[in-house]
Amino acid sequence: MDALCERPRVVAVGGPTATGKTSLSVALAKAFDGEIINADSMQIYRELSVGTAKATPEEQQGIPHHLLDFLPPEQPYSVADFVSAASDLVEKITARKHLPLVVGGTGLYITSLLNGVSFAPEQNDPVIRQRLQQEAQAQGPEALYARLQAIDPAYAGKVHPNNQPRVIRALELYELTCRKMSEQQQSSRPAQPPYRSLCLCLTCRDRALLYKRIDQRVDQMVASGVLAEAELVWKNKDRYRTAAQAIGYKEFFPYFAGEQTLAECTARLKQATRQYAKRQLTWFRHQNDAVWLYIDEEDAVKRATDLVHAFLQD
Template identity: 60%
Template sequence: MAEWDKPCLAVLGGPTASGKTGLSVALARTFGGEIVNADSMQIYQGLDVGTAKVTAAEAQGVPHHLVGFLAPEKAFSVADYVEAAGRCIGEIAGRGRLPFVVGGTGLYIESLLEGVRFAPQKTDPALRAALALRADREGPEALYAELRRIDPAYAAAVHPHNKGRVLRALELYYTSGVTMTQQREASRPAQRPYNALVLCLDWPRGQLYERIDRRVDQMLERGLLAEAELVWKNRESYKTAAQAIGYKELFPYFEGAAPLEACAAKLKQASRNYAKRQLTWFRRMEGVVWLDGSAPGVQQAAEQAIRGRFAL
């Protein structure tokens, strides 16, 4: 299939606090588009402040999909995302509107763009239980270090404390001898499913870190503490949220082990480190058009790139 016969898709990625929400809404309003979320935490219900979920005022009437639709107790895989986002994109295009995929979860975005087909994985409950026990005894860093030795490419995209993904990758390797990276390579179709333009926001590092620190302060003012306490109290059932940046850094405060100021500082540092990992992921993707988020004309540059790509 020729590139121009494929469905058109605009993607806006970038690190946390880079301005994706505001720019994506402006672009969707300009081009009559709808937005499909590509943030792995914004899919959950009730976790609004800590995930910087778009508000009704920020959305300005632009339809947003895959936002706040899943209970925090539920698991949601990359395969689930590719299926759900693909369905949304088809429906948006069917209405004659331009789909915008927006978020900072590079694994979701890349898997969607490449049309990765996820084959059923072999499972070994006994092995998974043994790995989980090791994680509890030795700490998540030990298993993450093991994953880095086995599959450094995949490990680079996974947070060391994301126990679910680390365990799945190790389980896959020990049951099949295949790494997650190798499985993903084998699952890519010969042709990508979309005529996609991928825009990514970047900022001078110092300015980005200032934005991240300011956002954390604003989240605390807007009720992050109460939201994080909810996650802490339900940490056994809210397994994904309990591992997420924005919540787990505040757990020591609820446990009486650290003052709030120290936890907030740790959250800022964790968010800055996450931004670096996001940028690393997007920089290794092919064909990305980088935009300077600090430039006054960033919206005009994005509009020009979209018009040029899709002849709008």
């Protein structure tokens, strides 16, 4: 048997928020004896369930879910942490003769795992990072992003201008090592990915329908108690640093501060979520081997089931 056939098989389910990734992945897990590895960077945290649209026990339907709801909100977690833990899980799930299903909207997590990206020990300098953060506050994030575009246009093209942590990290790396982040990422990928993978991405052909689904999800989150979670994050924003920057919580901070009405904050959250969905779509569309399922045009579960069946028989 050649090396290609020996590689574990992994199915990924990605795409923008509010497209039904949870229900599809559970259906696939039931059909193919699968276990789900969460690939959402916020659903890892305990106490934060409504605002992250975490699958409820009822929605999980008894299917094993890994890397879900397991960390305290004050603990940082990186893509390197995810790839290390998820790689170990793929090996164990495969050894049980179950199918690993990697599911979530954090595209960086999914593609880093499927591509076998290795992470060198992080080189950092707190002094440089603090100076860059101060420059961002004084000059605005646009100035730092423009600097990154000049230094490393390839990486800047993948990063949203407002994603300050990633912009600062790339500039910090360059100042420390004179090495571009795009070069480091390219050299960190093996010649052959570690898995045979099928990446399914859910979306709507009609963008207006996707936005309507997002608006409905936000309304449901408010009805289900997201305010209590948002207030918890707001009161602990110095400790819950990741959550304090997350869509779903920070939009309500002006309400708790008495600066905006609940309706204004809810509208702001809908807009921020729609913008995030656009960024998710852009990320997954850059993955050339992704197979797109349009939930407004076809029976996504049936097509996904047929695709996975063919993938496992190949």
